[in-house]
Amino acid sequence: MASVTLEKVRKDYGAVRVLHAVDLEIADGEFVVLVGPSGCGKSTLLRMIAGLEEASGGEIRIGERVVNDVAPKDRDIAMVFQSYALYPHMDVSKNMGFSLLLKKAQKTTIDARVDGAAKRLGLDSFLQRLPRQLSGGQRQRVAMGRAIVRDPKVFLFDEPLSNLDAKLRVHMRAEIKALHQQLKTTSVYVTHDQIEAMTMADRIVVMHDGMIQQVGAPLDLYDRPANMFVAGFIGSPGMNFLPATVRNGGKSDAVLADGQTLRLPDGLPLKDGDAITVGLRPEHIRLAHDGAQGEVVVVEPLGLSTQFYVKLAGQLLCVFAMGRAGVKPGDIVRLSADPASLHLFDPKSGDRIG
């Protein structure tokens, strides 16, 4: 096992910079998830750690060793791809053992490692099958098994569950997490899916446009997003944003576009007349007797919970309630939220206030 350190790591394709001076320290044994929308540079960063792409600048270390000029096969990493990349003509056992065969390991060692990985992954009865005789989930397990038998210092995963159906994805993410709890191998996992990031990560790295936006434990990002990008990306359903103006009396209020007000938390650096953006998580909004008034537009009953949308101050606000909300389209409702649950942002920079 080993730590992974990135210092001012850049990537340029010709004149286009796709990664800007990325600094990141991943501790030995940590499970770190890189998350962000498609095209933000996640795969490029992962492939640079693997050695499949050259860094245009900066330093990459695995443990104490600088690996910028080390070939992928000598970096002691194992990568699992979305496409699985299995050898179609080799059975499961050969697919899993092949990298050890290349390293000229002894047959008894290879058999023992393949057996161990197959048991761990529930593949023992499939060892003689070819990839085309397996389901998508089983193929994904073989790809994981192939990584495990190498006993690498670092696992690198690039969207490994994206080709699976929703139910299997939920199952496999729990399996990968359980596997990490057993093996404790340093892991860097790329996904565009914030729920995967929230459920699997020790720490999440949120990326956007080739830059790290915030690094933190899942609930730290949820509780204190550093900017509107992270606030909107982490959490499902996503945070609502309302443009407002500060009005300072004895207490501070946010005056919304239609003149209705929301009580703001105390102790923030806000001046009368400041333009702000108020962030409200759907799960922090309640139906109330007082509060801002709006009209219910759409109701989405999910059984366990209900999501509904309310037209308020010119915006469509998503509200999340456990169980049944007892509202229908056309209802006029009042909504309130605990001031402490509000997130305030500078509308120009998008940065968190306070």
Ligand SMILES: Nc1ncnc2c1ncn2[C@@H]1O[C@H](COP(=O)(O)OP(=O)(O)O)[C@@H](O)[C@H]1O
């Ligand atoms: N070989 C390449 N040549 C030019 N641009 C590339 C190349 N590979 C990736 N890019 C660009 O780099 C950016 C980041 O890509 P990528 O790392 O694949 O994003 P992600 O994995 O987050 O979806 C994208 O804008 C993509 O178009």
Ligand SMILES: [Mg+2]
């Ligand atoms: Mg990618």
